[in-house]
Amino acid sequence: YRSWEIQRVRTTCPHCAVGCQYDLLVKDNKLVGAEGVDGPSNGGRLCVKGRFGSYKFVMSGDRLTDPLIKDRATGKFRKASWDEALDLVASKFMTLKRQYGGDSLAGFACSRSPNEDIYMVQKMVRTCFGTNNTDNCARVCHSASVEGLARTLGSGAMTNPIYDITHDVDAILLVGSNPEEAHPVIGMQIREAVRNGTKLIVVDPRDIGLTKQADIHLKLRPGTNIAFANGMCHIFIKEGLIDEKFIAEHTEGFKELKKIVKDYTPEYVAEICGIDADDLRAAARIYATAKKAPIIYCLGVTEHSTGTEGVMSMSNMAMMVGKIGREGCGVNPLRGQNNVQGACDMGASPNQYPGYQSVKDPEIRAKFEKAWGVKLPAHIGLHATDVFPAAIKGKIKGLYICGEDPVVTDPDTNHVINALKSLDFLVVQELFMTETALLADVVLPGRSYAEKDGTFSNTERRVQRVRKAITLPGNSRLDTDIICELMRRMGYNQPNLTASEIFDEMASVTPSFRGISYERLEKEPTQSLQWPCTDQYHPGTPIMHVGKFARGLGLFYPTVYTPAKELPDAQYPMMLTTGRILYHYNTRAMTGRTEGLMEIAGHSFIEINSADAKRLNIENGERVRVTSRRGTITTEARVSDKTNEGETWMPFHFADGNCNWLTNAALDQFARIPEYKVCACRIEKL
Numbered sequence: 056y057r058s059w060e061i062q063r064v065r066t067t068c069p070h071c072a073v074g075c076q077y078d079l080l081v082k083d084n085k086l087v088g089a090e091g092v093d094g095p096s097n098g099g100r101l102c103v104k105g106r107f108g109s110y111k112f113v114m115s116g117d118r119l120t121d122p123l124i125k126d127r128a129t130g131k132f133r134k135a136s137w138d139e140a141l142d143l144v145a146s147k148f149m150t151l152k153r154q155y156g157g158d159s160l161a162g163f164a165c166s167r168s169p170n171e172d173i174y175m176v177q178k179m180v181r182t183c184f185g186t187n188n189t190d191n192c193a194r195v196c197h198s199a200s201v202e203g204l205a206r207t208l209g210s211g212a213m214t215n216p217i218y219d220i221t222h223d224v225d226a227i228l229l230v231g232s233n234p235e236e237a238h239p240v241i242g243m244q245i246r247e248a249v250r251n252g253t254k255l256i257v258v259d260p261r262d263i264g265l266t267k268q269a270d271i272h273l274k275l276r277p278g279t280n281i282a283f284a285n286g287m288c289h290i291f292i293k294e295g296l297i298d299e300k301f302i303a304e305h306t307e308g309f310k311e312l313k314k315i316v317k318d319y320t321p322e323y324v325a326e327i328c329g330i331d332a333d334d335l336r337a338a339a340r341i342y343a344t345a346k347k348a349p350i351i352y353c354l355g356v357t358e359h360s361t362g363t364e365g366v367m368s369m370s371n372m373a374m375m376v377g378k379i380g381r382e383g384c385g386v387n388p389l390r391g392q393n394n395v396q397g398a399c400d401m402g403a404s405p406n407q408y409p410g411y412q413s414v415k416d417p418e419i420r421a422k423f424e425k426a427w428g429v430k431l432p433a434h435i436g437l438h439a440t441d442v443f444p445a446a447i448k449g450k451i452k453g454l455y456i457c458g459e460d461p462v463v464t465d466p467d468t469n470h471v472i473n474a475l476k477s478l479d480f481l482v483v484q485e486l487f488m489t490e491t492a493l494l495a496d497v498v499l500p501g502r503s504y505a506e507k508d509g510t511f512s513n514t515e516r517r518v519q520r521v522r523k524a525i526t527l528p529g530n531s532r533l534d535t536d537i538i539c540e541l542m543r544r545m546g547y548n549q550p551n552l553t554a555s556e557i558f559d560e561m562a563s564v565t566p567s568f569r570g571i572s573y574e575r576l577e578k579e580p581t582q583s584l585q586w587p588c589t590d591q592y593h594p595g596t597p598i599m600h601v602g603k604f605a606r607g608l609g610l611f612y613p614t615v616y617t618p619a620k621e622l623p624d625a626q627y628p629m630m631l632t633t634g635r636i637l638y639h640y641n642t643r644a645m646t647g648r649t650e651g652l653m654e655i656a657g658h659s660f661i662e663i664n665s666a667d668a669k670r671l672n673i674e675n676g677e678r679v680r681v682t683s684r685r686g687t688i689t690t691e692a693r694v695s696d697k698t699n700e701g702e703t704w705m706p707f708h709f710a711d712g713n714c715n716w717l718t719n720a721a722l723d724q725f726a727r728i729p730e731y732k733v734c735a736c737r738i739e740k741l
């Protein structure tokens with residue numbers, strides 16, 4: 056294209072939470088490309104998803120263009136007018152509320168939507184449905200981080216910026232995270248740091264791309280993170296590597312933790328984790344003696360029935376050696392989806408309003424009641440993972456899902472489908488006819504990130520703009536307009552607002568966002584701000600807990616290792632764990648509509664260790680049947696030694712051969728996050 060034919064619109068990548076900045080290239084109201092620009096988290100870089108997978112899906116012929124209503128007798132959808140569809144949705148939800156009460160309804164916001172859409176979804180659920188039954192998909196990825204970091208540090212978010220933890224650091228402790236595939240631009244920066252001399256410790260049950268660059272790879276058994284972290288703490292204490300001054304001045308609970316970790320000798324931990332005791336010692340020494348060393352972790356830590364305790368173990372390690380509240384350190388969860396940080400920030404949570412303000416605090420509740428002009432429920436709502444069993448029991452009757460596809464993403468697919476089929480009424484607001492939308496009574500066509508204004512908050516708490524690039528033909532509507540219109544039809548006086556007006560309303564009731572506005576974002580040198588940003592002069596907060604933890608004193612949380620809820624046995628002798636690949640994003644709603652990416656990675660597979668493959672007489676590339684207590688799928692075998700013997704790994708992107716028919720929905724006691732990362736399975740040659 057000739058440069059003068061192209062209009063450039065600066066925006067934020069809609070895939071992962073790195074929050075890369077790029078220009079969408081627009082010609083004749085069509086998206087024709089994406090080019091990386093010098094954003095604070097990407098410095099001009101993009102991965103294949105941002106470069107190629109971020110615009111073709113927007114113009115896909117699969118886009119929903121009209122509201123659809125299903126005839127339950129035939130199971131067929133028909134096109135409907137907006138008036139008919141919205142009247143039906145509003146009247147049905149209000150009838151259910153009258154019959155069964157507000158707590159019979161629930162609404163999920165989408166962690167890929169802009170903050171403004173999410174704020175409006177939770178506002179609708181609270182003001183119109185009259186319940187705190189609202190959630191987002193952080194429940195199944197990083198709710199354990201929100202809970203675990205809030206309990207130990209006082210704020211459930213990444214402590215340090217991406218640039219800070221990938222540049223000029225002496226060591227990186229990478230736990231349960233494969234950034235080259237899941238957060239590729241962070242992966243690139245880590246690879247570069249290692250090339251420049253940073254030591255790398257990889258703690259992961261599988262060989263990942265960065266393993267080859269690592270000084271130490273602790274290839275631990277899935278589900279043994281807590282034993283690993285306790286072992287590290289044991290060595291810190293035994294070898295005098297702890298920061299006594301920091302512990303004395305800034306923390307509490309050290310004595311209790313010391314008692315617990317006393318038993319976690321390197322040899323004991325090596326046995327639990329299946330690693331070498333000397334490697335563990337070496338890892339502890341590298342991390343503890345490095346001047347600057349961040350812990351970077353991801354779903355390998357959170358998606359366990361002990362996920363919250365796993366996260367708190369990360370805090371334990373960092374606090375014990377005083378590596379928090381300063382540059383190049385901290386505890387840093389890499390959030391998954393582009394705006395999953397924002398979805399939590401915006402209050403799509405059953406226990407918190409926007410800005411992590413408790414629904415149980417009478418003063419805070421009174422503030423929101425005044426701002427929104429309604430009486431609000433005082434009790435905590437249901438977590439998303441508890442909504443499904445409640446639907447099966449008949450307690451949840453109506454569900455509104457904005458942009459999530461739990462049939463593909465949530466564990467134990469049979470259970471999710473049964474739950475959705477048990478509902479009296481299901482509404483899905485979507486771009487495409489997803490597996491979940493197929494089960495809906497009404498489907499409402501929304502708009503993509505390229506067709507709207509808004510903001511995303513990336514993994515480092517950085518609020519960045521999303522800007523409208525094109526207007527597509529068809530009958531879809533802005534998601535916020537759909538929600539406002541629905542609210543009016545349910546009797547709440549909610550005018551349509553611009554994205555900027557919605558942001559201002561949110562900031563007016565959310566202290567940690569009070570200093571951020573669209574106007575200010577435009578003027579900032581990086582066009583972004585990191586919360587907390589409490590007034591218009593506040594510079595934002597790149598590093599948290601400097602000088603003082605958000606909770607006052609950092610809390611050491613003593614926790615003991617308990618095995619995963621389901622371990623291999625005679626019937627299901629293999630262990631299955633799951634993860635992401637570079638070429639796709641979650642359910643592939645976006646990347647699955649990008650030819651190049653589908654050509655490289657078009658179907659599901661399972662990685663099997665070569666010794667297991669030999670025993671089962673399975674060749675690389677053959678079709679296999681995989682069965683767990685919850686379901687059976689068929690997929691392609693990939694034989695290698697990436698996993699240990701007895702362990703297998705599958706990507707979670709593919710509806711066909713979806714690993715979530717197999718995964719276990721056992722829940723963590725604090726955050727209600729499911730144990731995706733460990734279940735038992737059986738593999739048979741087809």
Ligand code: SF4
Pocket residue numbers: 068069070071072073074075097100101102103104105106238239240241
């Ligand atoms: Fe998009 Fe993440 Fe890739 Fe950056 S690293 S381009 S945010 S998918």
